[in-house]
Amino acid sequence: MRNIVIDNDRIILNNQPVDTSETIGQAMLTHVYKMCGFAYPKFYKMDSLCRLGFIATELLLGDKTEIDGDSHAIVAIGYSGSINTDSRYCETICDSENYFPSPSVFVYTLANIVTGEIAIRNKIYGETSSYLIDSFDSALVTQLLFSALADPTIKTVTGGWIDAPAGDKPFSLRFVTVGRDTSPQQIIEFFNQHPVEINR
Amino acid sequence: MVEIIGHNITCALGITSESAYKEIASGQCGISLHKSSSHGVSEDFMASTVDTRTLPSYSDQPMTRLEHMAIHSITDALARCDIDITSPDTLFILSSTKGNINLLDNNTTNSNIHPSRVNMPVMATFIARHFGNSRQPIVVSNACISGLSALILAKRLIETRACETAVVVGADELTRFTVSGFQSFKALSPKRCQPFDKDRQGLNLGEATATIILRHTDNPTKDRWYLDAGSIHNDANHISGPSRVGEGSYRALTDVADGLNPHDIAVINTHGTATLYNDEMESIAIDRAGLSSVNVNAYKGYLGHTLGAAGILESILSMMSIDNHTILPTLGYHDIGVSRPINIVNRPLHTDANMFIKLLSGFGGCNAAARFRKEVVS
Numbered sequence: 001m002r003n004i005v006i007d008n009d010r011i012i013l014n015n016q017p018v019d020t021s022e023t024i025g026q027a028m029l030t031h032v033y034k035m036c037g038f039a040y041p042k043f044y045k046m047d048s049l050c051r052l053g054f055i056a057t058e059l060l061l062g063d064k065t066e067i068d069g070d071s072h073a074i075v076a077i078g079y080s081g082s083i084n085t086d087s088r089y090c091e092t093i094c095d096s097e098n099y100f101p102s103p104s105v106f107v108y109t110l111a112n113i114v115t116g117e118i119a120i121r122n123k124i125y126g127e128t129s130s131y132l133i134d135s136f137d138s139a140l141v142t143q144l145l146f147s148a149l150a151d152p153t154i155k156t157v158t159g160g161w162i163d164a165p166a167g168d169k170p171f172s173l174r175f176v177t178v179g180r181d182t183s184p185q186q187i188i189e190f191f192n193q194h195p196v197e198i199n200r
Numbered sequence: 201m202v203e204i205i206g207h208n209i210t211c212a213l214g215i216t217s218e219s220a221y222k223e224i225a226s227g228q229c230g231i232s233l234h235k236s237s238s239h240g241v242s243e244d245f246m247a248s249t250v251d252t253r254t255l256p257s258y259s260d261q262p263m264t265r266l267e268h269m270a271i272h273s274i275t276d277a278l279a280r281c282d283i284d285i286t287s288p289d290t291l292f293i294l295s296s297t298k299g300n301i302n303l304l305d306n307n308t309t310n311s312n313i314h315p316s317r318v319n320m321p322v323m324a325t326f327i328a329r330h331f332g333n334s335r336q337p338i339v340v341s342n343a344c345i346s347g348l349s350a351l352i353l354a355k356r357l358i359e360t361r362a363c364e365t366a367v368v369v370g371a372d373e374l375t376r377f378t379v380s381g382f383q384s385f386k387a388l389s390p391k392r393c394q395p396f397d398k399d400r401q402g403l404n405l406g407e408a409t410a411t412i413i414l415r416h417t418d419n420p421t422k423d424r425w426y427l428d429a430g431s432i433h434n435d436a437n438h439i440s441g442p443s444r445v446g447e448g449s450y451r452a453l454t455d456v457a458d459g460l461n462p463h464d465i466a467v468i469n470t471h472g473t474a475t476l477y478n479d480e481m482e483s484i485a486i487d488r489a490g491l492s493s494v495n496v497n498a499y500k501g502y503l504g505h506t507l508g509a510a511g512i513l514e515s516i517l518s519m520m521s522i523d524n525h526t527i528l529p530t531l532g533y534h535d536i537g538v539s540r541p542i543n544i545v546n547r548p549l550h551t552d553a554n555m556f557i558k559l560l561s562g563f564g565g566c567n568a569a570a571r572f573r574k575e576v577v578s
Contacts, residue, residue: 081319093305101384120439134336
C-alpha cells in the first residue's frame with residue numbers, strides 16, 4: 001500500500017523520510033518541488049491547499065505509469081477546506097475603496113479544486129470528491145475513501161486526509177492509494193499510526 | 201434499494217416543495233434586479249433571494265441566516281416522513297460550496313455567532329445537534345455538483361448499511377463573496393438567464409436550501425421514488441472551464457444511462473447555467489452519449505444557480521413534475537444556441553415515463569449524473 005505523510009516539517013513517503021533540508025511549511029513544499037524537478041509551472045499559481053495535494057501526489061504516484069486514469073479516483077477529506085484562500089479573497093472585496101476581486105483567486109475558494117488540479121496533472125477521468133468533517137476520524141476517513149469504489153468503473157483510489165488551516169498554522173496530509181483488494185482495516189491502522197490534531 | 205421518503209425546497213418562490221413547485225409549474229420566475237450599492241459589489245445583478253423573515257423561528261440559540269434556512273428545510277422535510285432523527289443510524293450530510301462564508305466578511309455583523317461556524321463541518325454539526333442527532337455529519341463540498349455528490353454518497357453509505365437513513369441538505373446563500381467572484385469571472389447575465397438560448401449571456405445566482413431524506417428498503421412501494429444510480433467524473437482539463445468535448449459529463453451520463461432505452465427517460469434535467477461554455481458542453485456530452493433524442497430541460501431560469509442546493513432542489517422539482525406527468529419547460533429558452541441537436545423543452549410536455557437523469561458540472565472539472573426512478577409496480 002503506497003502512502004505519504006506530510007506535516008509542516010517532514011515528509012514520509014512509503015515509510016521512508018524524504019530529505020527536506022530542514023525547510024518547513026510552504027517553503028518545504030517549494031523546496032521539494034525544485035529538488036524533485038517537477039516541471040509544472042502551474043504549481044506557482046496554486047494556493048497552499050493545492051500545492052500540498054500536488055506535492056503529495058507527485059511523490060506518491062511517481063512516474064504515473066501504474067495509474068489508469070479512466071478507473072482512478074481522487075478523494076480529499078479535511079476540515080478547513082479553502083479557508084486560506086477564502087480569507088485572501090475577502091481582503092480583495094471587504095473595502096469598497098480597495099475593491100479588486102480576481103477570478104484567479106476566486107477559483108481557489110472551493111475545497112475541491114485540489115482534486116481537480118491532481119486530476120488534470122495525472123489525466124484522471126474517474127471520480128473526484130471532496131468532503132469536510134469535524135474531526136480526524138480514521139474509520140470515517142477510510143469509509144469516505146473507499147466509498148469511491150462503490151462505483152463499478154473505479155478500480156483504484158488515491159486520497160485521504162488533507163488540511164491547510166487558516167494563516168500560518170501547520171498543515172497535514174495523509175494520503176494512500178487503495179484498490180479493490182486493499183483491506184479497509186489496514187488503512188484505518190495506517191491513519192491511526194499517523195494521527196492528526198486539527199488546527200482550528 | 202435507496203428510497204426517497206421526504207423532501208423540502210426553501211427558495212424565492214416558496215418555502216415548501218409544494219409551494220415552490222406550484223409557482224414554477226405556473227411559469228413564475230423568482231429572479232429580480234439587485235442594486236450593487238445594497239450588496240457592496242461593483243455592478244447591479246439579477247438573483248433570486250429568500251425572505252427569511254417568512255420562516256418560522258426554530259430556536260433561541262443564535263443561528264446564521266443560512267443555518268435558519270437549512271433548519272427550516274430539514275424540519276419541513278422531516279414532517280413528511282417517519283424517521284428517528286436522533287438515531288445513530290441517521291446520518292446528516294450537508295452539501296454546500298461556501299456555507300457561512302458571510303462570517304468572514306468584515307462588513308456583515310453576526311457578533312453573536314461563534315466565528316468557527318465559518319468552517320462548514322462546524323455548521324453541519326450545529327445543524328445536526330439542533331435535531332438531537334449526535335453522529336458526526338459529513339460535508340460534501342464539490343463545487344456546483346455538491347448536491348448530487350451528496351445524494352450519491354448517501355446512496356452508497358445506505359447500500360453498505362453504514363447508515364439506515366440519510367438527511368441530505370443543500371444550502372448556499374447570496375453573499376457579496378460569491379456575487380463578486382462570479383462578477384469577476386464575467387459569468388453573470390445582466391438579464392434573466394436563458395439556458396441553451398442563442399442569446400444567453402451568463403448565469404444568475406440564487407439562494408436556496410433543499411432537503412432530501414433517503415432510507416434503505418428491501419421492498420419498493422408503488423409511486424415512491426428511488427435513487428438508482430449515480431456517477432462522478434472529472435474532465436481532467438481545466439479548473440474553471442468545462443471540457444470542450446464534455447468528457448466528464450459524457451462519462452457520467454453513459455454510466456447512469458447504461459442499458460436504458462432512451463424512450464424510458466422522461467427528461468435529462470441539465471445543469472443549464474446559461475453560460476456560453478456550460479450549455480454548449482452539455483449539448484456535446486448528451487449527443488456523444490447517444491441521448492440526443494431524449495427531452496432536455498433546465499430550471500436555472502426560475503431560480504438561478506443555487507450552487508450547493510441546486511442538485512437537490514432540481515432533483516425534487518423533476519420528481520414532482522413527473523408525479524404530475526409533466527416535463528417542465530426551460531424558462532428563458534427560445535432559440536437553440538448550442539451546436540448539437542438536442543431536444544430542449546420550452547413548453548410543458550406530457551410524459552408517461554417514470555425515470556429521469558439529473559446532470560451537473562462544476563469548477564474543479566467535476567461532473568455528476570444521477571438516475572431517479574419512480575416505482576410503478578404495486
